[in-house]
Amino acid sequence: MMRKAIPEASAKRLPIYHRYLGFLHSAGKKHVSSDELSEAVKVESASIRRDFSYFGALGKRGHGYDVAYLLDFFNKELHQDRLTNVALIGMGNLGRALLNHNFYVSNNLRISAAFDIDEAVVGKILSGVPVYPMSDMVAQLRIQQLDVAILMVPQEVAQEAADHLVEAGVHGILNFTPIRLTVPEQVRVQHVDLTSDLQTLLYFLDHDNG
Structure with missing residues (x-):
C-alpha cells in the first residue's frame, strides 16, 4: 500500500509520541487509546489518529494501540533502531x-x-x-x-x-x-x-x- 505524504506538523509530533510510548512500555502498559495519548502529550486525539493514519492501520477500533508494536514501529521510523x-x-x-x-x-x-x-x-x-x-x-x-x-x-x-x-x-x-x-x-x-x-x-x- 502506498504511504501518504506526511505533513511536517505531523512529523514533528512523532518523537513526542515515541517518547511517551517508551514510558508506557517501561511501565508495563500493553495498550493505549488515542484519548489516553491525547491527555498525556497534549495533542488532540483526532490529530493523533490522523497522524497515525499516514502509516496505515496501526490500531484497531475499540481496542486502541498495542504499545510494544507501536514503539517498535516508531523506533524504525525514527531510526531509533540503529546508530x-x-x-x-x-x-x-x-x-x-x-x-x-x-x-x-x-x-x-x-x-x-x-x-x-x-x-x-x-x-x-x-x-x-x-x-x-x-x-x-x-x-x-x-x-x-x-x-x-x-x-x-x-x-x-x-x-x-x-x-x-x-x-x-x-x-x-x-x-x-x-x-x-x-x-x-x-x-x-x-x-x-x-x-x-x-x-x-x-x-x-x-x-x-x-
Whole structure:
C-alpha cells in the first residue's frame, strides 16, 4: 500500500509520541487509546489518529494501540533502531555545549566529527570527538560517510559552509544560524532559531496576560 505524504506538523509530533510510548512500555502498559495519548502529550486525539493514519492501520477500533508494536514501529521510523553519526560544524559556545552533551539522552545519535577554524581546538579530541580543520571538512565527511550535519557557524559564512556540506554529499542539515540556506531540493534543512522561538514565546505571554 502506498504511504501518504506526511505533513511536517505531523512529523514533528512523532518523537513526542515515541517518547511517551517508551514510558508506557517501561511501565508495563500493553495498550493505549488515542484519548489516553491525547491527555498525556497534549495533542488532540483526532490529530493523533490522523497522524497515525499516514502509516496505515496501526490500531484497531475499540481496542486502541498495542504499545510494544507501536514503539517498535516508531523506533524504525525514527531510526531509533540503529546508530546515526552526525557532524558538528562550528565549535562556538553553543557548539561546545552540544558536543559535551553529545546526545546522551539518546542511544541512536552521536556526534562523531567536529569542524572549526580555531587552532586552539583543531587537532584535539573533545568529549571523545575529534576536531578537524574546516579545510578538511569535505574530505572527512566523504571518508566517514556522514549524511547529517549540525551547522553552528557565524551567519556570514553559513551559506558557504552549507555549499561545502552539499559538495560532501550531506543530505540533512540542522541549521542553527538565522540564514535561510539555499540548497538543492534533495537536501533537507531543519531550521532551529532560538531567538525567534523565544521572541514568539514572549509575544504570546504578553498577549495571554494582556
